[in-house]
Amino acid sequence: MDVIPEENEVQDLNSRGIIHFSDYLISPQELTITNMLRDYHFTYSGFVKFDSPSQLILAMPKHTSGSLLSSARSFLYGRSTVKMKTARGQGVVTAVVLISAVGDEIDFEFIGGELHNTQSNYYHQGKLNHTRMQKFMLTSDSFENTHIYEIDWDEDRILWIVDGEVKRTLYKKDTWNDEEQKYEYPETPMRLQVSVWPAGNADADPGTIMWAGGLIDWENSPDITEKGQYYAVVESVAITPYQNQFWPSIVAELEKSHLPIDASSMEDITYNYNYTKTNSPTSFENSVIWIKGKVPYLTYTSNDGLNPGQFGTRNPLNKKNEIERFAERKKKLSTSHKFVQDTSKSTSEDEESLSHENTSGNNHNIATNTGFSDHHRNPFRKLLIFFRQ
Numbered sequence: 001m002d003v004i005p006e007e008n009e010v011q012d013l014n015s016r017g018i019i020h021f022s023d024y025l026i027s028p029q030e031l032t033i034t035n036m037l038r039d040y041h042f043t044y045s046g047f048v049k050f051d052s053p054s055q056l057i058l059a060m061p062k063h064t065s066g067s068l069l070s071s072a073r074s075f076l077y078g079r080s081t082v083k084m085k086t087a088r089g090q091g092v093v094t095a096v097v098l099i100s101a102v103g104d105e106i107d108f109e110f111i112g113g114e115l116h117n118t119q120s121n122y123y124h125q126g127k128l129n130h131t132r133m134q135k136f137m138l139t140s141d142s143f144e145n146t147h148i149y150e151i152d153w154d155e156d157r158i159l160w161i162v163d164g165e166v167k168r169t170l171y172k173k174d175t176w177n178d179e180e181q182k183y184e185y186p187e188t189p190m191r192l193q194v195s196v197w198p199a200g201n202a203d204a205d206p207g208t209i210m211w212a213g214g215l216i217d218w219e220n221s222p223d224i225t226e227k228g229q230y231y232a233v234v235e236s237v238a239i240t241p242y243q244n245q246f247w248p249s250i251v252a253e254l255e256k257s258h259l260p261i262d263a264s265s266m267e268d269i270t271y272n273y274n275y276t277k278t279n280s281p282t283s284f285e286n287s288v289i290w291i292k293g294k295v296p297y298l299t300y301t302s303n304d305g306l307n308p309g310q311f312g313t314r315n316p317l318n319k320k321n322e323i324e325r326f327a328e329r330k331k332k333l334s335t336s337h338k339f340v341q342d343t344s345k346s347t348s349e350d351e352e353s354l355s356h357e358n359t360s361g362n363n364h365n366i367a368t369n370t371g372f373s374d375h376h377r378n379p380f381r382k383l384l385i386f387f388r389q
Contacts, residue, residue, distance in 0.1 A: 009049045009050070012049070012050055013044070013048065013049065013050070014039075014040075016050070017039060017040050017041040017042060018040065018041075018042045018043070018044055018048070018056075018069070019036070019040045019042075019043055019044070019072075020043065020044060020045065021043040021044065021045050021070070022045075022301065024036060024040060024043050024072065025037075025297045025298065026297065026298045026299070026300065026301055027297070027299065028299045028300065033297045040072050041071065041072055041073070042069055042070065042071055042072055042237075043069075043070050043072055044067065044068065044069050044070070045067065045068045046058070046059070046060070046064070046065065046066055046067030046068055046196075047059040047060065047061060047064065047066075047067050047229070048067050048069065051233070054235055054236070055233050055234070055235060056069070056233070056234040056235075057231050057232075057233060057234075058087075058194065058195065058196045058231065058232045058233075058234060059196070059229045059230065059231040060087070060092065060196045060197070060198060060229055060230040060231065061228060061229040062218045062219075062224060062228070062229070063218055064198075065197065065198060066195060066196040066197040066198055066230075067195065067196050068193060068194075068195040068197075069193065069194045069195070069234065069237075070191055070192070070193045070194075071191045071192040071193075071237075071239060072191075073191070074100070074101075074189035074190055074191050075189060075190060075239065075241035075242075076188070076189045076190070076241075076244045076246070076288070077153055077154045077155060077241070077242040077244050078153065078239060078240050078241040078242045079150060079151070079152045079153070079239075079240040079242070080096075080098060080150065080151045080153075080192045080237075080238070080239050080240075081148060081149075081150045081236075081237070081238040081239075081240075082096050082148070082149050082150075082192075082194055082234065082236075082237050083146060083147075083148045083149075083234070083235040083236045083237075084096075084146065084147070084149070084194070084232060084233060084234045084235060085142065085143055085144070085145065085146050085147075085232060085233040085235075086110040086112070086115070086142040086143055086232050087110075087112055087143065087196045087223075087230045087231055087232040088112045088113075088115055088143040088223065088230070089112040089113070089216065089217065089221050089223060089230050090112060090113045090200060090212075090213045090214045090215070090216060090217060090221075091112065091113075091198065091199055091200015091201070091209065091212045091213055091214055091215055091216035091217075092112030092113075092196065092198065092199070092200065092212070092216060092230045093109055093110065093111060093112065093196070093197055093198075093199040093200075093212055094109070094110040094112070094194075094195070094196050094232045095107055095108065095109050095110070095193070095194070095195045095196075095197070096108040096109075096149050096151070096192075096193075096194050097192070097193045097194075097195070098151055098153065098186070098190040098191070098192055098193075099190060099191060099193060100186070100188040100189055100190045100191070101188070101189075102125055102126065102188055103123060103124075103125050103126025103127070104123065104124060104125060104186035104187065104188045104190065105121075105122060105123040105186065106121075106122045106151050106153060106158055106186055106190070107120070107121050107122070108120060108149050108151070108160065109121065110142055111211075111212060111213050112143075112212075112213065112230070113213035113214070114213065115138075115141045115142050115143050115144075116137060116138050116140070116141060116142070117135055117136070117137060117138065118135070118136060118138060118142070118149075118162065119133050119134070119135050120133070120134050120135075120136070120160040120167065120168050121133045121134075122158065122170060122186055123186075124175070124184035124185060124186060125184075127184070129184075134168055136162075136167045136168065138162065139163065146233075146235060147162060147163055148161075148162070148163050148164070149161070149162055150162075153186070153190075154242055155172070155187070155244070155245075156171065156172050156173075157169060157170060157171045157172065158170045158186070172185040172187075188288065189288065192237070192239055194232075194234060194237070196230060196231065196232045198216055199211065199212035200212040200213065200214055200215050200216040201215075201216060202215060246288075
């Protein structure tokens with residue numbers, strides 16, 4: 001079961017809406033970027049391929065870092081469903097994770113030597129707290145048998161569900177940190193990730209190796225000797241975003257723009273974090289803003305976040321020219337074609353003010369790690385995302 005993708009296997013992945021992360025949103029052609037946004041729902045890294053029409057293999061050959069499948073877009077609250085068989089082996093970990101750009105996380109983790117158990121955990125803003133993990137039993141071996149793992153997440157509670165049975169419930173009200181005077185509850189837009197990784201690698205932290213059950217046997221384990229790799233089998237993935245507090249304003253904006261409320265109208269809605277609202281790098285739900293009409297991209301792989309490049313050229317962006325270009329574009333656009341949602345403001349005048357702030361020379365810097373960050377997307381009305389058969 002060699003899963004290093006050949007050209008035809010890469011084409012197979014692409015035809016099913018899965019693209020390598022290093023190719024996603026990188027092109028000098030604007031039409032290509034537009035097609036990517038429409039055609040691809042997942043990115044991958046590592047050793048990934050379809051073993052049959054309904055079985056996606058996430059593999060970890062000898063002495064590699066494993067494989068990762070990630071949803072291409074983020075969502076703020078929703079239900080994620082993964083039907084799969086996990087990998088086995090001491091030190092091998094399979095994970096089903098919701099994770100945000102600022103370190104909010106909700107996860108299932110499966111230790112390869114404990115195939116009748118799974119662990120549930122959550123983190124807030126990247127703060128490590130290992131006391132929150134809860135372990136529970138599965139009805140059968142997770143390597144030999146397919147199970148359905150679901151995370152149901154809304155603004156008030158999180159459910160960890162296995163085969164339709166709720167195994168754990170976390171309420172936001174129970175996450176209050178009295179010392180810091182805040183809720184430590186995941187509340188920023190997330191991506192779904194499914195991975196196999198070597199927690200028991202020799203160069204890992206000793207605590208991580210112990211948690212994973214010990215060092216990985218890269219030579220004599222059954223899957224290495226028989227298949228040449230450790231592996232998990234994913235049969236289906238579904239994501240059902242829930243409506244959130246931003247939805248009424250988004251609907252109003254689309255109606256004002258005479259656009260239908262459907263998936264196509266949502267394709268170029270992105271989200272940012274407005275750090276200036278909190279005067280700190282910490283991002284909460286009330287610091288999320290929404291923008292229509294900005295698409296993140298790189299023109300070539302040789303470009304980077306500091307110099308994304310321009311469509312049709314290898315030239316790096318000139319900051320001054322870009323500021324002037326966006327300012328000129330803003331003058332040409334009617335208010336109905338711009339969308340920025342600031343949850344602390346409610347009037348259209350205030351939204352116009354924030355829109356001006358986001359595109360002005362004083363604040364617009366597509367490479368900065370302060371102010372606004374322009375690199376996450378949200379699929380409001382793509383209610384179900386499946387591997388295409």
